[in-house]
Amino acid sequence: MTREEALDSVSANVESENLIKHMLATEAIMRALAKRLGEDEEEWGLTGLLHDIDVELTEEDMKSHSKLGADLARELGASEAMAHAILCHNETHGIPRETKLDKALFCADPLTGLITAAALVRPDKKLANLEAKSVEKRFKEKSFAAGADREQISQCSEIGLELDEFIELGLEAMKGIAEDLGL
Numbered sequence: 001m002t003r004e005e006a007l008d009s010v011s012a013n014v015e016s017e018n019l020i021k022h023m024l025a026t027e028a029i030m031r032a033l034a035k036r037l038g039e040d041e042e043e044w045g046l047t048g049l050l051h052d053i054d055v056e057l058t059e060e061d062m063k064s065h066s067k068l069g070a071d072l073a074r075e076l077g078a079s080e081a082m083a084h085a086i087l088c089h090n091e092t093h094g095i096p097r098e099t100k101l102d103k104a105l106f107c108a109d110p111l112t113g114l115i116t117a118a119a120l121v122r123p124d125k126k127l128a129n130l131e132a133k134s135v136e137k138r139f140k141e142k143s144f145a146a147g148a149d150r151e152q153i154s155q156c157s158e159i160g161l162e163l164d165e166f167i168e169l170g171l172e173a174m175k176g177i178a179e180d181l182g183l
């Protein structure tokens, strides 16, 4: 599967611009994580890009969300490792996260929301001048972007990253595609 094929499939299955941006942001963070950890950047990136492809198709029914997504990814030619990461990123299924790829997707997913929210409360609403320190401060404010599960983000420890390093890596990755994110 090429990135173009993955992106075409995302566009065909997802209407919400914000959801597409979320998947692009997750892709960017996953690529940066793979680079940092010496893993396959393309495999990790495409896993991030595809991970929520079924959200609209499943109408956010958590019992089928990510099962359909994993199937769609397989149809596109994703490896079993990629499909597994997509499947188990939804905790509803109770499928244990086993590989580094599984664990990376799980913690990268909510970080995008925290960083996006931290950018949007700035006067310029941009990522460019947002500092990792500010995002770390926001992380500690429980009511800020409450949907960005702090416990889940903290699971970066499972792939050997300290929280501050993870936030910095995620922020830099998202800054790299700021234009695509409209931030």
Ligand SMILES: [Fe+2]
Residues within 6 Å of the ligand: 022, 026, 051, 052, 109
């Ligand atoms: Fe997601």
